Amino acid sequence: MNTHDIFQLVFYVVTLTLLSVPLGIYMADVYENKKTFLTPIVQPMEKLIYRLCSVDAAAEMHWKRYAMAMMIFNGMGLLAVYFLQRTQGMLPLNPQALPGVSPDSALNTAISFASNTNWQGYSGEQTMSYLTQMLGLTVQNFVSAATGMAVLAAFMRAFARQSTDLIGNFWVDLVRSICYVLLPLALVLSLALVSQGVVQTFNPFSEYTPIESIKDAKGEQVSKPMIALGPAASQVAIKQLGTNGGGFFNVNSSHPLENPTPFSNYLEVLSILLIPAALCWTFGRMVGAIRQGAVIFISMSFVFLVALLICSISEGSGNPLFHQFMNLASITNMEGKEVRFGVFLSTLWATATTVASNGSVNSMHDSLLPVAGMMPMLMMQLGEVIFGGVGSGLYGMIVFALITVFIAGLMVGRTPEYLGKKIESFEVKMASIIILIPPALVLIGTAVAVSLDAGVSSLCNHGAHGFSEILYAFSSAGNNNGSAFAGLNANTPFYNYALGIAMFYARFWLAVPVLAIAGSIAGKKTVPQGAGTLPTDTVLFVILLISVVIIFGALTFFPALALGPIVEHLQMIFKK
């Protein structure tokens, strides 16, 4: 890292922090149904939506009904995306006349977008019609993000309440997340992106005559080369803001028409962490103690920065195997990177997109050096709780906070309490389910895939790096991230189904127990802090929380990582 990189990093961290505070406080007002500066404009639309959908906004729900509403709504969205893809060949707004998507790929993509993973087994510009991109994928980008935010809103509300079995209204939380937060931000961001050169048009692909005529592999002239276009900016904006990550084009935000300039790159990478970071302050505000939010924000930022430094410094040191070429000017690893971003902005993105469960990319992670590539993998394996998905990251982190007070309670014989609520066996059981499911999906999935021909035959790279490709895929799906070591050809029935299952359970088997905790917590009385209470707004708690997250992740995944990136790193440094 040189001084130029450090300036960019400082600018990024400072602007992210400064923007996250007002946005977080604004979102607290949104979820507490207070008047905001957008209320005069948005409220008429909001009320119209409730009327059209026969929603009684004042009626709150029990956690079971809340969970039920979430499941039915997401299930229906999943089916809609599936059938849209299957029938797109017969539907309008398909200027390239793309055929319907295969059943396994369509199912995978439907789960992927409904679960806020946005894993892509397909190539965007060669598979999805403009109609599918808009009605299917863009819509899910909004509603899956809003689902995560809604579940979090209910969860935060539960800590702020006592002695009630009501945690809010799912429809209200969903509608308000979209109308007050996601939609206004996406509108502004998409236009800013267009100004930088991200395309936004309904015109078909543009034919062009390049300066030198194009020859294909057989030496024959390609008669009609095309430039892929489409309504990309509107989708890119929400894919960044909603921790979705599914690109309009195959190579996602490394595509020059999806991320044309270093400034568009700044806006996009800022948007990855903006809402997840802001929600920390929302949490502090809603539970009536901003320091509680600050503790979470600082813990997340610390892990993020350490991971970023490791990734960036390791990648910046270059590939020692390049020394075999005597007349190469440097050993910088530019394979899979764009010149306008260089090494630092590529690693900044790789870390941000994996601490958050975004999963968009601006470089090819598969071509990262072993240690640099291990950091994105590890950040996903920590359970997507370092910022994480919008909503889902913070509720995951609060679950880790519950585990932390529980462990601390066991060590010193104190009653575990968090924010004045006693943490008892029900909460700890649910929390255990929540933190155990993703590692199980990742490790079992990887083990199955490496044992089957169907799993191994998709590899692009072999040996230790091949193992990393598979481990990365399941880490990504099993934690709803969506980024990939993209050399793995995942558009096969085996991977489409296996990763589809992982994505589905990683999302909904976690969201439902989270709501169960919310229901239980809301029912408890808030007890005043006593001498036996472990304060959760101190530096000590930051250290404890980070330790629990890291130790749990490291213990679970060290053996698997040792077989992949760690072995490859050793091979690399000893082979030269």
Added chain:
Amino acid sequence: MTKLTLQSFLVLMVFTILTGVIYPVTVTMIAQATFAYQANGSLIKSADGKVIGSELLGQQFSDAKYFFSRPSSTAPFAYNAAGSAGSNLGPTNADLFKQMGARIEHLQPEAGQKVPVDLVTASASGLDPHISPEAAIFQIDRIAKARNLDSAKVRTLVDQFVEQPQMHLFGEPRVNVLKLNIALDGLK
């Protein structure tokens, strides 16, 4: 249960229209009104109105009189602007080194000349419009020879096309190959 199902359906319909139709159409209308050039792909047209490319998308150049772009891994031909792709070769993959070796050989560096690494490694998108300033400078002598031009003249042109970090802060110095080559053709 029935009520929730009905509400799910209605909410999904409403948001399909709001975020799936109204939102992208609104963005398109504003974008076309304010940034039409960018929104349509930053297309460069020749004097007779034919589209010759996008200033944001790289093109393949193999003639010695042009600056070469970076290697591209798109299929079925390099710089396929309708099918972006990276190589995804890992950092210890023997194929990567085989390809890099062949590319260095193809560039024919003179004794003591060092090849900039971005000229022999494939970009992420396969459509990278840029090369590093060093990669442009590396090619000056070849181009001056092929075009019977003074090296200094080509060097001046390259210097004009070096883009510094955006707003002095973001990104890396770079040269847009397509724009440089168009300017090169206009050089007398």
